[in-house]
Amino acid sequence: MISRHRSVGRPSRTSLDALQDAALTLGLDSFTLAAVAKEVGVAEATVYNYVHSRDELYRGACDRLSAGVDLTPDPATDTGSWMDYMDAVSARVVPLAATHPGFTEYLFYGPFGPETRHIYSTMVAEVMRRRPELDANAAYFVTSRTFMSSVTTASFPHLQDAGTWLRHSVMLGMEQQIDAGKPAR
Structure with a gap:
């Protein structure tokens, strides 16, 4: 995102953070x-001092949401498996996607900002640490499919249990393939 800062003149009446907060409040x-x-509380022209387009503000607000995702294992349920880790992290994203319609589309289609790329790279690294036989491509596949199956139904509160079922089913199927020596390539 391009942020223009004026060095002289009146102080800024807003910030990029305030604009992203407003986009989140109004609905992505x-x-x-x-x-x-x-x-x-600013003129529309002022917004263009911070972003070039609605899409840029949308991506920035989504990336800010991503920054808040807790990527640590859940000590209460973590047995050291990649599935426990991905289950915990994925379950934390579902409420964000449910609360912020439009976030799921960002997670599916991007383009991703630095915070979202950080989430994926951290999850891939953790999956590879827990399943060292997986290379980066296979770990990315396992990570992204698990993560995306979690948010697929997030926009539909009555289907959230189905989202958990889908995530667990996907992970169990992938685990069986990995155990059989057939990781995704």
């Missing part, structure tokens, strides 16, 4: 730049 799937400007 429906905000407009005019509505964001109104929400933070």
Whole structure:
């Protein structure tokens, strides 16, 4: 994201963080730049001092959501398996996706910002640490499919149990293939 800072003149009346917060408050799937400007109390033209487009603000707000995802194992349920780790992290993303319609689409299609790339690289590294026979490509496949199966149903509260079932089914199937010496390539 490009952020322009003026070195002279009046102090800034907003910030990129405030604009992203407004986009999150208004709804990732429906905000407009005019509505964001109104929400933070600035002219719409001021928004363009911080972002070039709605899409840029959307991606930035989604990346900020990603930054808040806890990537640590859950000590209460972690047995050291990659499935326990991915289950814990994936389950933390579901409420974000459910609360912020539009976040799921970002996670599916990107393009990803640095915080979201950090999530994926951290999860891949942790899966590889827990299943050393997996190379980076196989670990990415295992990670991304598990993660995406979690958020697939997040926008539908009545299907959240189905999302957990889907995630567990996907992981069990992949684990059986890995155990059989057939990791994804």
